[in-house]
Amino acid sequence: MASFNLLLLPGDGIGPEVMTEVQKVAGFLDKAGIASFETETDLVGGASFDAHKKAVTDAAVARAGAADAVLFGAVGGPKWADVPYGERPEAGLLRLRKDLGLFANLRPAVCYPALADASSLKREIVEGLDIMIVRELTGGVYFGEPKEIVTLETGEKRAVDTQIYTTHEIERIAAVAFDLARLRRNKVTSSEKNNVMKSGVLWKQVVTALHQRDYKDVELEHHLADACGMQLVRWPKQYDVIVCDNLFGDMLSDVASMLTGSLGMLPSASLGAPDAKTGKRKAMYEPVHGSAPDIAGKGLANPLAMICSFGMALRYSFNLAEAADLVDRAVADVLASGLRTKDIAAAGQNAVGTTEMGDAVVKALQHLN
Numbered sequence: 001m002a003s004f005n006l007l008l009l010p011g012d013g014i015g016p017e018v019m020t021e022v023q024k025v026a027g028f029l030d031k032a033g034i035a036s037f038e039t040e041t042d043l044v045g046g047a048s049f050d051a052h053k054k055a056v057t058d059a060a061v062a063r064a065g066a067a068d069a070v071l072f073g074a075v076g077g078p079k080w081a082d083v084p085y086g087e088r089p090e091a092g093l094l095r096l097r098k099d100l101g102l103f104a105n106l107r108p109a110v111c112y113p114a115l116a117d118a119s120s121l122k123r124e125i126v127e128g129l130d131i132m133i134v135r136e137l138t139g140g141v142y143f144g145e146p147k148e149i150v151t152l153e154t155g156e157k158r159a160v161d162t163q164i165y166t167t168h169e170i171e172r173i174a175a176v177a178f179d180l181a182r183l184r185r186n187k188v189t190s191s192e193k194n195n196v197m198k199s200g201v202l203w204k205q206v207v208t209a210l211h212q213r214d215y216k217d218v219e220l221e222h223h224l225a226d227a228c229g230m231q232l233v234r235w236p237k238q239y240d241v242i243v244c245d246n247l248f249g250d251m252l253s254d255v256a257s258m259l260t261g262s263l264g265m266l267p268s269a270s271l272g273a274p275d276a277k278t279g280k281r282k283a284m285y286e287p288v289h290g291s292a293p294d295i296a297g298k299g300l301a302n303p304l305a306m307i308c309s310f311g312m313a314l315r316y317s318f319n320l321a322e323a324a325d326l327v328d329r330a331v332a333d334v335l336a337s338g339l340r341t342k343d344i345a346a347a348g349q350n351a352v353g354t355t356e357m358g359d360a361v362v363k364a365l366q367h368l369n
């Protein structure tokens, strides 16, 4: 049986609660003889700040780089509102992305049939939806320098963030999108703002040239990012793969999450480039939802995005597509059986807690297997 090293970074808020449930799924795969996992746990975000005065330690980053995959819960919360900017909980997440070179963020938005009514949009708009947002994750305005607030001679302040993209950065993320599209419905929508941003002009040029050179068989279209947001809520099923920069990807993926019923449903994979020798990629898997401090510690959080993120690890890091399908099917079955956490429950419907939902997924896995 194949064996893998997992680094668990539960983080803050509901992170530890949803991480507990994913460990049950890993335990099931082990018992079923599908794969075994050696897990280590470390701190990130506010939890790391409390222990080490750092949003993530060098040692934790090194462990993350050495693991076969990292499972990340969530970071942040009001408790750390006043910590130094460089050590705010989110800085731990951004450093992991940057230091591990995780430039490709895959955010699938799938609307499970059972949840079509949980979306704020009409059933016919979202039913059967299956799109993939490919977000550039290590460049753009998140990391561009200068990034500062300076005081001018007048005493007024001026804030600067810098959006930077190079040909190489655009090309490698576009290639990920085209490759994924070939395995899906063969269509890529590239999204930027070339009507106001130079980085958008270059983005469109590079994607178009790469398409001409290597991916003529894939359908390519360009949507301005604002229009893309509008089309996502108007008729999302027109999309297959959407590729965009770091900031637009952040926004568009939150929009897409509501098409699926809840932010609590969206998993993600953050991947590095394949190693030239081994072909292995550094990878981190995390739910798109945040730390949800308002419900943290109450056992109410939806663990499905975390569980589906582990499913993505099975698919993209461990080459266990069948096991990944099994997890996806178990989640679909649990939802079809009517079980709901509070975030996806209809008005008046009884909601279960985090533990019950996790246990139900494991039961469904046992049943399917």
Ligand code: IPM
Pocket (backbone or CB within 6 Å): 090, 093, 250, 288
């Ligand atoms: C996300 C989050 C992060 C981001 C935050 C927590 C820094 O919103 O992963 O979408 O902006 O990338």
Ligand code: MG
Pocket (backbone or CB within 6 Å): 250, 251, 254
């Ligand atoms: Mg976000």
